[in-house]
Amino acid sequence: MTSEIAPSGSVALRPVLPLGEAAAAGSERFSQARIERILGVVCGFGCSVLGVQAFFNALSSTQEAPLWRVGLVILIFVPLIVMVVASSSGLATRACAGVFAVVFPLALLAWPVATAGRVAAGTSEPWIWYLLNVATVAAVLAFPLAWQIVWALFIPVLYGVVRLVQLQDAAVSAFMPTLLDVVFAIILALVFLVLGWMLRTMAVGMDTARREAVGSYAAAAAADAAERERVAVAALMHDSVLAALIAAERAHTPRERSLAVSMAREALTRLANVDQDAGEGSDAPVLLAAFVADLESASVEAGGPHVTGELPHEEWALPGRVARALILAATQAVANAVEHAGGADLAVQVVASVRRIEIVVSDGGPGFDPEAVPDDRLGIRGSISARMAAVAGSARLDSGPEGTQVTLTWERPS
Template identity: 55%
Template sequence: MAADAPAIAVDPAVRRPLGDISTGAERFTERRVERILALVVAIGSVVLGAQAFLNALGSVQEDPRWHEPLMTVVFVPLTAMIIALFVGFLTRTTTTVFAVLFPIVLIVWPLVTAGRVEEAGGQPWIWYLINVATVAAAMTFRLAIQAVWAIGIPLLYGVVRAVQLGFAPDQLTRVALDVAFAIILAGVLMAIGWMLRAVAVGTDAARRDAISSYAAAAAADATEQERVAVAALMHDSVLAALIAAERARSDRERALSVSMSREALTRLANADQDPAEGSDEPVSPDVIVRGIESAAADLGVEIALDARVDAASPAVPGRVARALVLAAMQALANSVQHATGSGLRGEVVADRAGVRIRISDTGGGFDPATVPDDRLGIRGSIVARTAAVGGRARVHSDGTGTVVTLAWEHAR
């Protein structure tokens, strides 16, 4: 009823049984259906196996020299399979062994019963295990192979039974009826298993979709709450910076007001990132180039980046490099979101004067004046972030595309 499953299965009949999978809550129903099926198959196998074993004890149809070895070959794997189904461990291994072994037993059956036509009356004990083998196959093989076993095992039994009876005309009708009954029962069992799995997979998919919808709604609510919190924080920070600037009289007070202003801009710029400015440890301008390339890769876009870094270019403070990379990343994200990355190009120039970054696309453009006040992509993540480290940002957009220019100069 289940076999090796890929990470995402299309047909529920190709799933693995419970004993061989390690899944989470996303397959909650499927795991329980597998467990129920395993227990049902185990109980049915106990009943049919007991009938077969009792008939085998007194069977005289096979050669006495083959009787005990044949029983051992059949009933030891059957017992192991039943135990595995009950405990939910090694179910796939044991069901595979029995499903493969039983057809071999059927093939050798005419050999072990050769020359004993007079003792061939009544049902042989292997008859009771035909559907045990078919459900064992249904617990481990894919749907196509399940169908082969459901039809092939009864037909193989019919052939070997006819050989055992010497193709006696008066017995062939009974054999044909036995084969038809076994095929019908195997088909019904296989269909029930497939149907239950289909329902389980559908239930898990519905649960997964519901959880995703709830998570999306919760994320949207959290974003809105965070936006309100950021607005309140910025109001307090900016107000405090303005009051400090207005009351500043000495150089120390002016320096403090500048520091407070820069901190407010940094918090605004990094509202969607780590709020810290980062280390001031100087880094090479190449770090900025690699950062922009990495940001483009994270966004899943290809960018034609023209990097011209002067070998004599001084190092850039770490927080400046980080701010420029994050601002460029926001420009890339805006291009991908609003212009699908059409004609996306980048340029990084680093020399003795400073660092200049240019991100452009050939999208439809937009009117910066129409951007809502609560959207911080340009105002916060680009303009304010660049200004917080002493740089400048310029956004130009029209019908031919959008160009974002970032510039930072070394101290003279």
């Protein structure tokens, strides 16, 4: 079948959708990032306070052997200092907190060995007890929710086991105090875990609501822009085309007819260029070779192929506005083929004689029904048909299951 080319899309949506996408991308994790930053700063401050308390207790501790004490202090407090600095600065917080959360249970496992043979001095709470909830807070910063729960239970229970192993003969009398320490540490760890979960859930909800609001705004802006475009096109048709028709109806002399033709050409050109800032341009002559080179550059830039063609031996020039209209119309046809046919078997061919030039843009896509194209879509009606009509040329479309072919023709007047 033969008809107009399918439009490439609504012009009004071009500036609106990227804006909406950019806004949505920027708001996707807006609240989550700030909640994580707040959690890092607060946890870093609290861990530093507990760390200082544990450090001074470690300096005066007699429960473990001196060499073991030095080793444990280095093993625990170096990762702790790194985690506090990372949490306060917001750099690599998750990784540094994860390292401390893994290192601390290893230090707990070494505790019975470090305190072997020194049970008499081990009746008071050891300095490592002050860091139990520092390890569970580190898990809240670094691990998913399931592992946070595991760490909140695992760290206090592990402490209770190694503490009873350390006390040996005094383990029976120390069982209840140790159990109370374990229960207290578990409760405090679960409080930290629930607070972190609640804050993060609220942040996700706020980001989701913000993203939906931005999407709604983008859709409303797109609809408003489309309506404004329809109003602008209607005003253009009313002011320019109607004026040209009135001038043609009242034209009786050759001069008046020429003026009416010029007005009609200008109206069609403005309609063709309504989707971009493109006027008729200069009417300086363009040689065929230069025209083909410009056409090939435009085709490649639009995602199309290189141009093949047959040029006459006799070099001649196209009017500038004609060359510009042909290139813009062909580029629109290439863009349509790339967008709607995926560029399948896309080809651009130029055939020129001494008086006539023809551009054929063909693809191997599934084709379409031109009658199904909505009336408010101006991709082809404005960008190709009106553009060619403005320079006294013609545009034809052949579309079927085997593909689509667009033929642009212009003849040099006698």
